[in-house]
Amino acid sequence: INGIYSELPQLVLTQPESWKLGAYIALITNFGNIAPFLLVLIKCLYRKHIINPVPINYIVILVGMLSCFLLIFFWSYTTIIANEKRSTVLLILAFFLSLLDCTSSISFADYICRFRKEFTSTIFLGDSLNSILPSVLAIAQGNGRIYCVELTNRTNETTAVYQTARFSVSVYFLCLFTLFTISFIAFVLLQWTSIARKSHQLVPETSLEIMNTNHKPQKSLTTSTYLLLSLGCTYSSSILFGMLFSIATYVLMPYGHEIFYLGTxxxxxxxxIVWIIGIIKPIIAKRYLLILIILGSITFVFDMIATFKSPCPSFVGTTKRSVLILIIWLSTYILLGYPRLVIANYVRIYSTNGMFWFGANVQLGALIGSIVAYLLVETFSLFRERKACEQVIC
Known part of the structure; x- marks a missing residue:
C-alpha cells in the first residue's frame, strides 16, 4: 500500500477524486485490518494449535503480485457510482494491498521466530525497504516535481504546476510487480535452501531469561512488564504508522515544498537507521526504553503543535528554522522506532508467541492512529494545509 501512497501525486492528476483519493485509500487501508483481526481471533480460539505463517506469507506475496499486475493495466479504470466517477479498480486493488500490508505485520513477525534471535532486527529492515523502494521509484519517476507559475489575472497569485513524469504510472506498477516477484523468490529461497536453514533457531529460546551484552542473566519479564512493553509497541506504532503520514502535509508544507519533499x-x-542501531544494540535497559519513548513523544508534540498552527506554524520563514523542524520530524521516527525494535527483542524471548502478538500490537496501533488522524483531518477538519506555491501572510 506504500507503493500507492508514493505514487499519489501522479494518480491524483488523472483520477476523478483528485487529492481526496488519499483519504479514500487511507479509509480502505483500515478495512484491511479485517485480515489480522481474523488471525488474532483464530489464535485465541485455537490456543493449543500453532498457526503456520509460511502458507500465509505465500498468500500475502501472491496477492501483492496479482494486485500490482492488475494495476499495470487497469489502474485508471473508473465507473459511475451515485452519478459520480469513482476509481473503482484502483480502490478495490488498494484494498487487497492493504490486506497484504496489514497481514504481513503479523505473519512475518511470527515467521522470523524460526530464525536465530540476531535476525529479529531484519524485519525492521524490511519495514524500511517497504517504504524506501517505492519512494526511490517515485524519485526516479520525477514524482512531486513542481514549479510555481504566476497567474495572469493581476492578483499576484501563483499556482503549482507538476512537471511531466519520466515514465508512466503503469511502468511504476510494473516495477512494483517486479519487486514482489523478487520477494517471492527470496521467500522461496528462505524456505528451501540450506544456507537459510543454517540460520534457523535450533535451540529453543529461554522464555524467562535475557542475556545482556556482558552475558549476565537479567531478571525475567513479569506479566505486567510484558503488558507495558506491548502497550509501548502499540503507542509507538500508532504514531509512526497512523499519525505521522496523515499530518505530514500540515507539519512540513508550511516550510516550503522542498522541506515537505525531503521530509517525506x-x-x-x-x-x-533504526535497524542499524538495532544490530549494534538490540537490547537496552527498560528505563532507557521509557526515556526514548518520552523523548519521541515530545518531538511528536512539536509536530502536532505545528499541525494545529498550519499554515502559519512557529519557526516559519527562515532556512535554519525550516531545517530545525525537519530534524524534529525525522527524530520522531528514530526516537519511537528504536524502542519498537527493542520491544520486539524483549517479547520474542519472553514468549514463543511473543512476535505474533508484537505484530498484532503494531497493527492495532496503526489502526488506532489512522482512525484518530482521520477524525482530526477529515471528520472535524481541525487542520488547514498550505498548498504548494500558495502565498500566505503569517
Missing part, C-alpha cells in the same frame, strides 16, 4: 522522502530511511 528521507523519513523511510530513518527506519534503516
Amino acid at each position: 522522502i528521507i523519513s523511510p530511511w530513518m527506519f534503516t
